[in-house]
Amino acid sequence: MLTTWLSFKCLLICLNLLLQRRDPLTLVQRYKSSSVIPVYLLYFILRSSFDLNGALAISTFNDWGEFQQVKFFQTQEIYASVDGSLLVKPMDDVEFHAISDLIVKFVNVSDTNYVRKIPDVADKTTILSFARMAASAYVRDPTAENWIDIGGNWNRSKGIGWDSDGIRGHIFVEPMRAAAVIALKGTTTLISSEDSDTYERDRINDNLLFSCCCGRSNVLQDPVCDCYESTYTCSQSCLENELASEDKYYRSALAIYHYVLSLYPEASIWVTGHSLAASLGSLIAQSTGRAAVTFCAPGEKLAASRLHLPSKFHPNSGDYIWHFGNTADPIFMGTCNGPLSPCYLAGYSMETQCHSGRECIYDTVHDKDYSMSLIYHQIESFIDIIEEYDSVAPCFESVNCLDCYLWDYE
Known part of the structure; x- marks a missing residue:
């Protein structure tokens, strides 16, 4: 019963995000005091955070490009978000690359539609x-x-x-x-x-x-x-x-x-x-x-x-x-x-x-x-x-x- 309720709640949150075009970061902040973010919500946040350039943006930046830190879990803190990976500050001996492993588990990179354009280095x-x-x-x-x-x-x-x-x-x-x-x-x-x-x-x-x-x-x-x-x-x-x-x-x-x-x-x-x-x-x-x-x-x-x-x-x-x-x-x-x-x-x-x-x-x-x-x-x-x-x-x-x-x- 609890699982059904959580699934329904996550579905409503995701529909709300789609209708209002809210930044997924808002949802992360909502749950930052929790020990665990619901798996379905985490999956949606990660999938929805990719733009057509392949950029993965969970953290935000002010007008000078400085990071606004976001607590993702009680034991892990995101300090930088980059295309396709997140670096985390280890807290309480947490594995340094744990978040990146989590992303690989939930996100299929082929869905990002990322096409790299490169300069002509032979010219x-x-x-x-x-x-x-x-x-x-x-x-x-x-x-x-x-x-x-x-x-x-x-x-x-x-x-x-x-x-x-x-x-x-x-x-x-x-x-x-x-x-x-x-x-x-x-x-x-x-x-x-x-x-x-x-x-x-x-x-x-x-x-x-x-x-x-x-x-x-x-x-x-x-x-x-x-x-x-x-x-x-x-x-x-x-x-x-x-x-x-x-x-x-x-x-x-x-x-x-x-x-x-x-x-x-x-x-x-x-x-x-x-x-x-x-x-x-x-x-x-x-x-x-x-x-x-x-x-x-x-x-x-x-x-x-x-x-x-x-x-x-x-x-x-x-x-x-x-x-x-x-x-x-x-x-x-x-x-x-x-x-x-x-x-x-x-x-x-x-x-x-x-x-x-x-x-x-x-x-x-x-x-x-x-x-x-x-x-x-x-x-x-x-x-x-x-x-x-x-x-x-x-x-x-x-x-x-x-x-x-x-x-x-x-």
Whole structure:
């Protein structure tokens, strides 16, 4: 009798949602004080939350793209919602990926009607446009002398984050609004830009994303987290929580994505960036299934695994992520580490080399007789490299790549 009553009540709620076109979030909030949301209602919420772009939206965002947290169960709290997966903050030792497993159980991904549109990565003009967007993401003012003209039909829509000390960039939109590109700023050092106020947060995120364990190997700087347990042993759950915490860039990057999605719901949304931003772009892509064209990215595959990416709904990152780099760039190639390296001396622990998706590598050491140098990590230098070659570098998925193999993660 009770089951029949609950089923009837859930049916009324679902009909009410359809008639009033209410946000499924309203229903989640209604039940947030309960220990369990009725299974039928949960199933309907998850099914109804997919839009035609494949976006799954349970959390909401304010006008600045910041997350509005929603308690889903007493023991689990959603802190980010992305296309096809939800990341949860573990509470009371709850499994980190429990919500995603629940979604896979109830939702058939073939029902989302999601069709991914990707840029033409074999076209030199297209790659140059993305590279120029990545370069311009470092510049606050589009009228400044160091702003690089994108070319083509791309228009700058608006800036992102320039009034804060964190993640920044610009949004570029095609005139018909068929595509929008999120271009994020990479690492700013104390000497690389007049806008150096993001230096400390950039460095913290670099050392968290690209080190084996909190940047601990670099004795010139304090570790950026407390996940170290003993010699070559680091806490996996601690690293996962640190990467997904509110004050780190991954979560901010997801908020920016959802903000842009709200501005251009019908557009194909792509991501680009250089260096740190290149890796963040890849993480956004693996969370949402959107395309990412990046430049000079440090190895981000280890960070992706700690965030349980790619999403189960977008598992084949080689279909939508392209990392462009060159063999004379020590950060892209994963060799800028060790006590005598310039990265180490500057306070950075760049210990990873493996990339998700595909690597598109210009062999400048062999073809141009370049020597490995941080000069060739600069986005301006890389734009020159793209222009010097007649065609775009071929792209391949990396195989047999392993980061931090000396470490145990428990």
